[in-house]
Amino acid sequence: MTPSTANSKTHRPFIRATTLGLALLIGAPSYAITEAEEAAAAAAASGNMAQLLGDEKDYPAGLRVFVTQDAQDGLRNRVLNDSLAGLAAFELSQPKIAQRLFADSRELIETIYADSPSAEEARSKFTPDATKDFKGDPYERAMVGYYLSLADFVGNTDLDNSRADLKFAENQDTMSANEKYQSDMAIMPYIRGWLYNCSNQPTRAVDEFASVSKAKPKINIPARKNNVLLIAEVGVAPGKFSTGKYHEELRYKRMDDAAVRGVTFVNHKTLLVGQQIEDVYWQASTRGGSAVDKVLAGKASFKQTSENISSGAAAVADVSNALSIGSTLSGDNRAAEQFGNLALFGSLLSIGSGLVANATKPEADTRAWTSLPDRIYVTTAFIEKLDGAQWSAGFHSVDGSLIKAVNMKTFTAGACMVAWSRQYPVLSAANWTSSTTHSAEVIAQCGSRCGLVVQQIASDALGFPVPTGGPAIAIASPPPAPTPATSSTPPADVKSKPDVIMTF
Amino acid sequence: MTKSHTLLPIAMSLLLAACSAPASKPVTYQDVNSTGVVSGVGVESQDITSVTDVMVRDILATPEVVKRDKAARVILDEAHFQNESSQRINKNLLVDRLRINLQRAAKGKLQFVSRESAGMVAEERELKRQGMTDTGTIGLTKAQAGADYRLIGRINSLDSRSASTGAVERYTQITFELIDLENSLSIWSNIYEFKKGGQDDAIYR
Numbered sequence: 001m002t003p004s005t006a007n008s009k010t011h012r013p014f015i016r017a018t019t020l021g022l023a024l025l026i027g028a029p030s031y032a033i034t035e036a037e038e039a040a041a042a043a044a045a046s047g048n049m050a051q052l053l054g055d056e057k058d059y060p061a062g063l064r065v066f067v068t069q070d071a072q073d074g075l076r077n078r079v080l081n082d083s084l085a086g087l088a089a090f091e092l093s094q095p096k097i098a099q100r101l102f103a104d105s106r107e108l109i110e111t112i113y114a115d116s117p118s119a120e121e122a123r124s125k126f127t128p129d130a131t132k133d134f135k136g137d138p139y140e141r142a143m144v145g146y147y148l149s150l151a152d153f154v155g156n157t158d159l160d161n162s163r164a165d166l167k168f169a170e171n172q173d174t175m176s177a178n179e180k181y182q183s184d185m186a187i188m189p190y191i192r193g194w195l196y197n198c199s200n201q202p203t204r205a206v207d208e209f210a211s212v213s214k215a216k217p218k219i220n221i222p223a224r225k226n227n228v229l230l231i232a233e234v235g236v237a238p239g240k241f242s243t244g245k246y247h248e249e250l251r252y253k254r255m256d257d258a259a260v261r262g263v264t265f266v267n268h269k270t271l272l273v274g275q276q277i278e279d280v281y282w283q284a285s286t287r288g289g290s291a292v293d294k295v296l297a298g299k300a301s302f303k304q305t306s307e308n309i310s311s312g313a314a315a316v317a318d319v320s321n322a323l324s325i326g327s328t329l330s331g332d333n334r335a336a337e338q339f340g341n342l343a344l345f346g347s348l349l350s351i352g353s354g355l356v357a358n359a360t361k362p363e364a365d366t367r368a369w370t371s372l373p374d375r376i377y378v379t380t381a382f383i384e385k386l387d388g389a390q391w392s393a394g395f396h397s398v399d400g401s402l403i404k405a406v407n408m409k410t411f412t413a414g415a416c417m418v419a420w421s422r423q424y425p426v427l428s429a430a431n432w433t434s435s436t437t438h439s440a441e442v443i444a445q446c447g448s449r450c451g452l453v454v455q456q457i458a459s460d461a462l463g464f465p466v467p468t469g470g471p472a473i474a475i476a477s478p479p480p481a482p483t484p485a486t487s488s489t490p491p492a493d494v495k496s497k498p499d500v501i502m503t504f
Numbered sequence: 505m506t507k508s509h510t511l512l513p514i515a516m517s518l519l520l521a522a523c524s525a526p527a528s529k530p531v532t533y534q535d536v537n538s539t540g541v542v543s544g545v546g547v548e549s550q551d552i553t554s555v556t557d558v559m560v561r562d563i564l565a566t567p568e569v570v571k572r573d574k575a576a577r578v579i580l581d582e583a584h585f586q587n588e589s590s591q592r593i594n595k596n597l598l599v600d601r602l603r604i605n606l607q608r609a610a611k612g613k614l615q616f617v618s619r620e621s622a623g624m625v626a627e628e629r630e631l632k633r634q635g636m637t638d639t640g641t642i643g644l645t646k647a648q649a650g651a652d653y654r655l656i657g658r659i660n661s662l663d664s665r666s667a668s669t670g671a672v673e674r675y676t677q678i679t680f681e682l683i684d685l686e687n688s689l690s691i692w693s694n695i696y697e698f699k700k701g702g703q704d705d706a707i708y709r
Binding site: 135158163 | 544545546582586587588589590591592593595663665667672702703704705706708
């Protein structure tokens with residue numbers, strides 16, 4: 001038996017196995033989706049936002065981008081696209097449309113994913129975490145409840161659902177691993193208390209405000225008669241990015257430049273200073289470890305092991321190959337054959353493990369609700385006549401100087417009104433008209449460097465971490481319009497200096 | 505060695521071929537009493553049908569309400585039905601089903617006054633009295649019907665969640681009372697409660 005003949009015989013089973021393997025691979029489509037099934041799946045999973053919003057003429061053109069994106073993404077990103085579109089609808093003064101979108105988000109968030117194919121697939125080592133249907137992190141889920149409560153408020157004398165949304169929001173915050181940070185979103189009981197006052201249930205309001213004072217003792221509690229809730233949302237959403245050798249660790253970064261540190265509200269001759277009541281970034285970053293971190297760590301460990309096996313087997317193959325050549329040259333054909341076989345096995349093992357390592361996807365899911373604010377400021381007021389009442393919001397720097405002022409969007413329900421504003425627009429700056437009178441009123445009442453604002457900034461700093469500013473974003477240029485959901489790549493400058501590491 | 509040669513490519517091929525097809529399902533009618541494929545821990549269709557069925561049976565078994573010389577007049581709408589739970593709910597789903605099933609089953613032993621239609625009825629009465637329309641076939645009445653009883657109720661919930669396991673539980677309590685609109689006495693009450701729990705997949709925790 002010549003060596004070549006022996007090798008040929010030795011490799012025959014391998015060739016057979018490879019042929020069989022290829023046949024299985026080629027035959028795989030019989031187990032995979034057919035074109036018809038794919039079309040049916042696409043139809044079932046996409047276009048739901050279009051169904052929610054109805055005919056194109058029934059909703060503003062500004063929302064079309066989200067409808068199109070939803071049709072492409074389907075259920076996987078529906079919560080995210082609904083939330084992005086819902087907030088945009090709110091900015092476009094379309095609270096009823098926002099209500100439909102946020103209600104859909106909430107329903108999907110509340111659906112328990114047990115034995116779900118999508119969840120099972122995301123848990124697989126060979127699919128990235130971002131494959132799963134997006135439900136958002138607890139802070140994002142809580143903000144769905146917050147915006148839905150505002151949408152449910154509008155035009156309703158029955159404020160039960162609005163309060164229920166805030167309870168839902170608060171429940172999402174109980175997912176924090178650290179008890180200290182569970183249910184610490186003071187804005188939820190604050191608004192709920194105000195809503196109870198609107199519904200003429202002051203006893204319930206007192207209970208809610210007691211929760212606010214417990215969480216944030218510095219917050220001023222609204223007077224019983226105050227029928228206007230003023231909200232200013234400041235800054236840009238917390239950033240999510242992945243780090244670690246395989247990008248398996250999810251981290252957050254405050255993306256806001258903290259240029260705005262105080263807020264004022266004006267109605268005719270009334271000037272009010274807003275108090276900070278929520279820090280969205282803080283809520284994002286204090287969640288602590290989660291179960292999915294373990295799943296991702298397991299995937300990363302598996303990938304690392306596969307890579308180690310691959311490189312180890314490659315080294316064995318190299319050495320065996322050299323020994324095989326040496327044996328051949330020295331005329332020891334039997335040893336040459338054995339080393340040759342070992343080299344072949346090592347190569348195959350290396351290739352196989354390398355393929356497995358490459359196929360393993362431990363990357364963390366960095367999809368994020370990009371149009372959220374960084375911080376929220378509130379106060380309340382009483383005005384006799386709600387009809388036609390116009391409020392403006394001014395955004396101030398740390399020294400009390402007014403940076404810009406916009407006319408607020410107002411929504412009424414019965415005898416109460418919510419006036420809402422944002423530092424950065426969700427869709428376009430054109431949706432927020434500048435206030436021509438705000439500056440004059442601020443200067444007249446508290447000077448160009450408003451002392452009341454400076455005083456409030458100091459008070460806010462006692463209850464919240466002082467934002468130090470992330471990547472610079474010019475105040476004049478709004479952040480990029482909310483991009484529909486895709487897995488984002490981490491910003492280059494933040495990879496090496498995370499603020500919070502989520503560990504388990 | 506030969507075995508390894510044989511198994512490795514097969515295993516690799518199987519691994520690569522193991523892609524799963526996304527599930528899809530055409531639209532079908534489903535039993536309103538069944539647990540749907542999309543489920544959470546809140547009030548669902550089967551709860552609404554169960555609670556209203558129980559209340560209808562119980563009200564009809566209450567002599568003070570149904571065994572009277574003259575049929576009692578009841579206002580049964582959502583105006584005084586409060587949702588104090590954490591679930592967003594359209595309360596009309598409960599009270600409408602309750603009223604309609606009660607009206608069908610009572611067979612005249614109860615009369616229902618539609619207070620939410622009072623404005624609409626007032627407009628029509630005004631047209632009749634102005635002579636803009638004729639009096640219809642019923643004729644004129646001195647005033648709209650007054651009611652003897654009114655339904656009040658509340659939906660409460662208690663949510664609990666384990667941060668470590670992701671287990672979610674919600675205890676829901678739905679209470680109903682019929683209040684005498686003359687003396688404030690509660691002449692009938694009942695409670696319906698249930699608790700649901702679930703655990704989200706680890707990737708959502």
